[in-house]
Amino acid sequence: MTTLTVEHVARIEGHGTITVNVDSGVISEIRMDIIEPARYFESMIVGRRFDEAPLITSRICGICSPNHAITSVKALEAALGVEVSERTRMLRSLMLYGSYLQNHATHLYILAAPDYVGQPNVFPLAESHPDVVKRALGLKALGNELTTAIAGRPVHPITCVVGGFTAEPSREELSMFANRLHAAARDAAATAELFASFDVPVFETAGEMLAMASKDEYAIYDGDVCALDGGWCRPASEYTEFVTETVVGHSNAKHSTVDGRTFMVGALPRVNLNWDKLLPAARIVATKAGLRPVSRNTFLNNLCQAIELVDAAERCAVLCEQLLADTGSTQPVPYKIKSGSGTAATEAPRGTLYHTLALDDDGLVTAGNVITPTAQNLANLEADMRAFAPTVAHLPEEEFILRIEQLVRAYDPCLSCAVH
Numbered sequence: 001m002t003t004l005t006v007e008h009v010a011r012i013e014g015h016g017t018i019t020v021n022v023d024s025g026v027i028s029e030i031r032m033d034i035i036e037p038a039r040y041f042e043s044m045i046v047g048r049r050f051d052e053a054p055l056i057t058s059r060i061c062g063i064c065s066p067n068h069a070i071t072s073v074k075a076l077e078a079a080l081g082v083e084v085s086e087r088t089r090m091l092r093s094l095m096l097y098g099s100y101l102q103n104h105a106t107h108l109y110i111l112a113a114p115d116y117v118g119q120p121n122v123f124p125l126a127e128s129h130p131d132v133v134k135r136a137l138g139l140k141a142l143g144n145e146l147t148t149a150i151a152g153r154p155v156h157p158i159t160c161v162v163g164g165f166t167a168e169p170s171r172e173e174l175s176m177f178a179n180r181l182h183a184a185a186r187d188a189a190a191t192a193e194l195f196a197s198f199d200v201p202v203f204e205t206a207g208e209m210l211a212m213a214s215k216d217e218y219a220i221y222d223g224d225v226c227a228l229d230g231g232w233c234r235p236a237s238e239y240t241e242f243v244t245e246t247v248v249g250h251s252n253a254k255h256s257t258v259d260g261r262t263f264m265v266g267a268l269p270r271v272n273l274n275w276d277k278l279l280p281a282a283r284i285v286a287t288k289a290g291l292r293p294v295s296r297n298t299f300l301n302n303l304c305q306a307i308e309l310v311d312a313a314e315r316c317a318v319l320c321e322q323l324l325a326d327t328g329s330t331q332p333v334p335y336k337i338k339s340g341s342g343t344a345a346t347e348a349p350r351g352t353l354y355h356t357l358a359l360d361d362d363g364l365v366t367a368g369n370v371i372t373p374t375a376q377n378l379a380n381l382e383a384d385m386r387a388f389a390p391t392v393a394h395l396p397e398e399e400f401i402l403r404i405e406q407l408v409r410a411y412d413p414c415l416s417c418a419v420h
Contacts, residue, residue: 013415014419032382037419042369053365082162084333085329090322101139109133109136146181201392228273355368
């Protein structure tokens with residue numbers, strides 16, 4: 001038996017190893033070993049004061065920290081019975097979409113694009129196509145600046161608190177961002193056109209697809225969790241009843257199933273389940289790119305991220321304009337500390353993120369639970385690897401490995417999040 005090993009897969013967040021066992025020319029096993037050490041954030045917050053929890057859980061990830069912070073705050077509000085203003089809700093949505101601009105631009109251009117232009121990393125691309133890399137850096141920088149204006153800094157937010165915000169952007173900043181975001185939508189559309197031009201393998205995942213959905217909007221802040229194949233929608237507060245986590249021997253991250261099946265979360269499931277909620281500009285770009293719901297090709301997750309970039313840029317501009325017209329307040333609303341348990345979900349760039357927090361009468365955290373997008377995707381990723389590998393097994397070893405890595409990167413995994 002021959003064993004192929006890729007240690008520390010490149011161009012993903014965190015450390016993981018691909019192992020392929022070949023017996024008499026036939027692939028007998030393929031797996032993704034998550035070798036990041038466990039980080040115990042769920043235990044770390046126990047005994048801490050409730051308002052410290054979002055500050056701590058945002059450290060689960062330095063990339064999608066706004067999503068962790070907001071999801072923790074929402075879980076606390078559910079536990080304490082806090083209702084926030086519409087302006088607070090809009091500003092939080094803007095903060096989440098700023099995270100999309102940061103994340104998707106980074107992944108698409110810096111991590112994924114080299115797979116499709118025959119380069120080992122982004123540096124040769126910067127020399128051959130400097131305009132493309134400049135576009136990427138501009139979109140990421142705009143996302144960073146927007147997040148900083150709302151959250152107080154680009155990572156690990158400090159202004160989003162239970163009941164509202166401690167500060168918010170000025171009217172001048174909101175107006176400036178609205179203009180820049182409308183302009184950025186053109187760069188986002190060019191990003192989608194670029195990724196639509198890439199040849200992707202013909203492949204379909206057999207897994208279920210889950211994402212938040214709402215009858216009123218493209219759901220990233222609020223909504224039920226819906227299953228594409230199952231046809232059901234359930235409140236996010238019931239996630240422990242339909243998401244099953246399992247410890248696996250070869251990984252420090254758990255694997256997840258729903259209704260006994262592996263499943264995928266992220267941009268592809270979101271676009272499939274929320275196609276009619278995309279803003280017109282994003283839907284036009286998607287249609288021109290040849291994307292139609294329902295698509296099951298995992299490799300098209302990257303194209304869907306690019307489509308979400310268009311949607312996010314336009315939606316952020318609209319949110320800035322709505323905030324300029326709104327006369328409400330984001331000042332934290334009054335509330336009383338009490339015992340209770342609350343659950344919340346948001347759509348992080350990589351997929352649905354769940355937080356549960358329980359408090360005692362003094363407002364100290366007694367229990368916490370987090371399920372990250374990558375922890376939900378890993379079982380489906382391995383299933384996809386097992387199904388995809390035989391279709392490229394005839395390729396030379398180096399090219400075979402690159403194709404498998406390309407599949408892994410299509411998921412945009414965050415392995416540090418997965419071992420939270």
